Amino acid sequence: MSTTFHTEPQGAGLGQRLNWLRAGVLGANDGIVSVAAVAVGVAGATTDLGPIITASSAALVGGAISMALGEYVSVSSQRDTERALIEKEKRELAEMPEQELAELAELYREKGLSEETALKVAEELTAHDALGAHLDIELGIDPDDLTSPWQAALSSAIAFTLGALLPFLAIVLPPAEWRVPTTFVAVLIALALTGTISARLGGAGKRRAVTRLVVGGALALAVTWALGLLLGTSVA
Numbered sequence: 001m002s003t004t005f006h007t008e009p010q011g012a013g014l015g016q017r018l019n020w021l022r023a024g025v026l027g028a029n030d031g032i033v034s035v036a037a038v039a040v041g042v043a044g045a046t047t048d049l050g051p052i053i054t055a056s057s058a059a060l061v062g063g064a065i066s067m068a069l070g071e072y073v074s075v076s077s078q079r080d081t082e083r084a085l086i087e088k089e090k091r092e093l094a095e096m097p098e099q100e101l102a103e104l105a106e107l108y109r110e111k112g113l114s115e116e117t118a119l120k121v122a123e124e125l126t127a128h129d130a131l132g133a134h135l136d137i138e139l140g141i142d143p144d145d146l147t148s149p150w151q152a153a154l155s156s157a158i159a160f161t162l163g164a165l166l167p168f169l170a171i172v173l174p175p176a177e178w179r180v181p182t183t184f185v186a187v188l189i190a191l192a193l194t195g196t197i198s199a200r201l202g203g204a205g206k207r208r209a210v211t212r213l214v215v216g217g218a219l220a221l222a223v224t225w226a227l228g229l230l231l232g233t234s235v236a
Ligand SMILES: [Zn+2]
Pocket: 089, 092, 100, 103, 134, 138
């Protein structure tokens, strides 16, 4: 059992928030590109609004569910691993408390504390919350703060949907001859924006991140649009 009032170190909290933000931006990019590619492909084949709306909505819903599923599976297996590690640590603490105390002291010595201080720190932490102390320094796990698979699934589905709404509206709202150009422009501007955000989050070079995304997005749209044109004239 650990006490309920533990204050999270600010670095870890910030890192986690950045991870969420990064995952959100990636999900939004996915929604933007995949739904735009479907929308532009169908718009290349037909000027009928019906099939365009049907295909784009299906791409939006299917994509959001697929994102949620992928995230659920990956976070679940991560949690299984963390649970197994927590159980193992609990067992070791119960079966060989002496070695575990020595191990904890050693880890603090490696961090730069003197032998005496490291032992004192290890003893005090063990008396306070032995499991929490071991999980923290050995594995970087906070057992009270594990990511929920449902939460991760829901947030990536929301991020995908928010991204997907942009090409959906861009293809549905304008008059027929403006659908594809509007979608191209809206998507490329949106990708430049998300590219800038993720570059800022990752501390990477902004221009390269933006170029990769915009070129990749333009390529996806050009290919599916050409495919739509081709199939539209050959099939119809
Ligand atoms: Zn341990």
